[in-house]
Structures are given as C-alpha cells and as structure tokens.
Amino acid sequence: MSVFPQEIPRARGTRWTWMDETPWAHESPPTRDMPPMYDMHGHGGALDVLPFVAAVAAVVVAGCYAVAAARRRSEVRGWSHWRTAAFLAGASLLAAGFLPPVATLAEHDLRGHMLLHLLIGMLAPLGLVLGAPVTLVLRSATPRGRRVVAAVLRNPALHVLANPWTALALNVGGLVALYATPLYRLSAGQPVVHHLVHAHFVLAGCLFAWVIAGPDPAPRRPAVPHRLVVLGVAIAAHATLSQLMYAGLLVDVPVPVASRQGAAEIMYYGGDIAELLLALAMVATWRPARRRRPSTSAPAYATTGQ
Numbered sequence: 001m002s003v004f005p006q007e008i009p010r011a012r013g014t015r016w017t018w019m020d021e022t023p024w025a026h027e028s029p030p031t032r033d034m035p036p037m038y039d040m041h042g043h044g045g046a047l048d049v050l051p052f053v054a055a056v057a058a059v060v061v062a063g064c065y066a067v068a069a070a071r072r073r074s075e076v077r078g079w080s081h082w083r084t085a086a087f088l089a090g091a092s093l094l095a096a097g098f099l100p101p102v103a104t105l106a107e108h109d110l111r112g113h114m115l116l117h118l119l120i121g122m123l124a125p126l127g128l129v130l131g132a133p134v135t136l137v138l139r140s141a142t143p144r145g146r147r148v149v150a151a152v153l154r155n156p157a158l159h160v161l162a163n164p165w166t167a168l169a170l171n172v173g174g175l176v177a178l179y180a181t182p183l184y185r186l187s188a189g190q191p192v193v194h195h196l197v198h199a200h201f202v203l204a205g206c207l208f209a210w211v212i213a214g215p216d217p218a219p220r221r222p223a224v225p226h227r228l229v230v231l232g233v234a235i236a237a238h239a240t241l242s243q244l245m246y247a248g249l250l251v252d253v254p255v256p257v258a259s260r261q262g263a264a265e266i267m268y269y270g271g272d273i274a275e276l277l278l279a280l281a282m283v284a285t286w287r288p289a290r291r292r293r294p295s296t297s298a299p300a301y302a303t304t305g306q
Contacts, residue, residue, distance in 0.1 A: 047191040051098040051198075058098075062091035065133065068140045077139075083131045083215075090127020093119050094202070110255045114263040115270075117201055121171075122274035125205035126213075130281055134216035159219045164211050164230040171208040172237040174200050179241065179251050208234070213282035224286045231282070235275050242268035 065087050072079035096102060097119035105112025134153075138146050152158060160166055177183050178197060187194045211218060212227050221227075245251050246264035253260055 047195060050195050051103055054198075055095040055098040058091045058095040062088050065091075065131065065136065068136055072136065072139055079136070083136075086127045087131025087133065088127075090124045090129075090131065093127060094124040097124065098198075110253060110259045110263040111266060114266040116198075118266060118270040118274065120198065121201035121205040122271065123277075125202065125209045126274060126278055126281070129206060129209040129214045129216070132215045153217060153219055161207060162211055162219050162221070164222060164227055167204070167208040167211040168230050168234055168237075170200075170204040172234055172241075174204055175238070175241055179245060179253055182252055184253055209278060213278050213285065215285060224282060227282060228279070231275065231279055235272070238271040238275070239268060242271065 066084065069079045069084045069087075097116050102112060102116055102119065106116040107113075134149065138149055141149065161170075174197075178187070183193070183197070187197050210216060211221070212231055242264045245253065245267065246261050248257070248260060251260075253263075255263075
C-alpha cells in the first residue's frame, strides 16, 4: 500500500503543489523549513523597505568615501588605493547582503540566512574597517569636526566598548543568543526584532574588526599578542557553535536537518575564511618593538695611545 494519500478531487481552477504529494499534505509537516519572515504576524509594512534603505545608504557612504579619498590623493601625503578598495568592497558586500538574491533566500532558508550574516557581520565589516574611515574623516574634516571626533574617541563609554573582550562578547554573544535561545523564532515573526538583529550583527562586526585589526586609532588598544588571544577565542567559539548546530545540540532553530547542517557548514568554513583574513590584517600592521643591543665597541680609553 502506498504511503502517499490518494488523489483528492479539487474544484476546477485549482492546482496541485508539492505539498499534495506528501504524507503530511493536510497537516503540519514535521520538518518544515523556516517560515518566510513575518508570516506569523503579517508583513512588516513600512519596515519591509529598511533592507533596501540600508543598501542605498551603504552605496551613498561608499560614494562619499570615494570622493574624500580622491581629494586626499591629490595631497602630498596621498591616500592608499588599497584602503579605498577595501572600503568599497566592504560597502558592496553590505549592500549585496540586503538585496536579492541573498536577502530573498535568507527569508526562506537558514542557509541563506547564514550567508547574509556572514556578509554583513564578518566580511563587510572587515572591508569597511580596513578602509580607515575615521582617519579619512580626520584628514577631511574642519578643525571643529576633528575635535568632535577626538572627543568621541576619548569618551569613557567607547573605552569600554573598545576593549577586545567586550567586543568579543558582543560579537560571539549575539550568535549564541540568536541560535541557542528563542530569539531566532522571535526574529522570524517580528519585523522589528529581525531588523535589530541585523543592525547588531553589522555594528558588532565593525566593532570587533576595528578593535582587532583596524588601522584607525582606538583607545587603549592592547598589543598584538593580546589581540591574537582574543581572536583565537573567537575562532574557537564560532567553531564550537557551528558544530553544535550541525549536530542539532543546544540550538533552537526549527528547520530541516539539511538546511541546519548546510547553515552550520557556512558558519564554520565561511567564518574561518573571514577570521583568517582578520588575522592577516592584524599581523600585517604588527611592528614589534626592537630591543636595543648593547654596544660592542671598545671604550674610548681603550683605543688611546699606550
């Protein structure tokens, strides 16, 4: 006897879908993929345009950066083409994450969702930070504008956020909160929570990249060996979370096994690539302090006449 249900007469004008050929055609499937965002509570209304607005904002900021960088290149000190390329690449990745096809896939499949977070939370922030936007602003702003930027950098609250361990907690803690608590389910049904999660990933990713390897000035930035330890902890945390997700342990993501495991692989391998690039960027700027060697020349009195 076939496990599939017998064909059920339909009214004229209706059509069959893949759901009609499954044993759970008339009941909730046991391993259903993630529902489209906002399906549980209707559409997000005006909030639906926020990803498009974010993509346009990224393009506008990239244009402003390019204009300012072109002006600085005409000066004696110039401006690095590599920094410009890095910032434009980061802005492009950020815009790509908020636009189709990535954004569309992210609404229906956890693998697309993970790809989106890899773009906007790790790869795009790295490019933006390596572009040294704060340095460009300091060189382009008026004296009053430079004083404002300097005041922000001296703010005690920024000193707390710029601590590598604080940045690590915000970065990795966001991932744990999203995938190991009901936050993922909540973000799938609440547009405001969904967009706040994305904003957190962008900001936390930029903060972590800036603290670890940013060429811009940072308050009380520790030495490279200290930051390497922090980066190592981040790599271990990402690897552990991705392996738990692959095994379906201690995570709360109600999606099919194939989708969950594919997303875990994207987190594991994509995260490794992003963190390797971050480590290379940090080491490239490392200038170890040189120790003074004791002088081996003979004392002056030893070379005088006997």
